[in-house]
Amino acid sequence: MIAKNRSIPKEIRIYEAIVRRLPVNHPRKTEFENKLSRKRAGYKGEKELDYHVSQIDHSKFTILHDIRIPYNETHFQIDTLFISNSFIIPIDSKYYAGTLEFYPEFNQMIQYLNGNEKVYPDPILQTKIQGRQLKAFLTSHQFSPPPFEPLVAITNSQALIKNPTKNKEVSQRVFKSPGIFYKINPFLEKYHKEIITNQDIKKMVKLLLRKHTPYLPELKELPFSDFQKGVECPACHTIGMERFHGLWGCKKCGHTSKDAHVAALKDFFLINGPSISNAQFSDFLNISSIHQSKRLLSALDLESTGSTKGRIYTPDKNFRLWE
Incomplete structure (x- = not known):
């Protein structure tokens, strides 16, 4: 069952309005055009993942797309969340292009694109942190959640994933969007004991939906008089x-x-x-x-x-x- 569908992020709507209204020669127009382009690409990748999620059997899961929850005076965001009676899967979506080399032993990923090399934080570690934050949040609300199995979806179909050190965790947790069933199915085979009841899941989902807080970018540094x-x-x-x-x-x-x-x-x-x-x-x-x-x-x-x-x-x- 899908308990929360994905909608166009409010960030995108705000950036669209900014780009529409800033004059062509405004010194920050290109900055917001780039922000809008990145957000649109990420959303496109997330929708691609959603399509493949829709093709798998939902009977064993409650699924929430795009939740952002307050935690320790900040927020954590999970792109896609699978909740079952026996385990929970937080999925972080990444729309990276080019060749992606994963080095979890150094907590980093290297992207090679158009002759350039760029270092990013390890997405596996990121989704583990999100899972840990979600677990702490649920525990603070008197839930005893089942084991977490974080995954990373590379949603750009043109990206090339490499695992130079043959790290088992990369092989287990990183996948292209079409392969989601083959990443989730091993957990169905691994976990059989029911840790939380269906009623627990309903209460958990109700809490997450109530606490969900969409991100809105701060625009205080942009004088309203700058807009057309x-x-x-x-x-x-x-x-x-x-x-x-x-x-x-x-x-x-x-x-x-x-x-x-x-x-x-x-x-x-x-x-x-x-x-x-x-x-x-x-x-x-x-x-x-x-x-x-x-x-x-x-x-x-x-x-x-x-x-x-x-x-x-x-x-x-x-x-x-x-x-």
């Missing part, structure tokens, strides 16, 4: 549509839209936080009439607090900010 204001054309992506006769019109390509302001409002929320005043809405969308802004805001799925000039709008549960 206006409504983006959904056809040619030029920012600066104008409002006339109940429609938004693009002077560049001629496209018209009834609701292009919704995407602009989402950009504001993603960059500046989930609240906006009528004056901020008018300013960000370049609307000259405060009354027109109020009408547009009132027609959306928003909650409001305060009155007259002090009214603040926030997304309600039907406003699809993260989609």
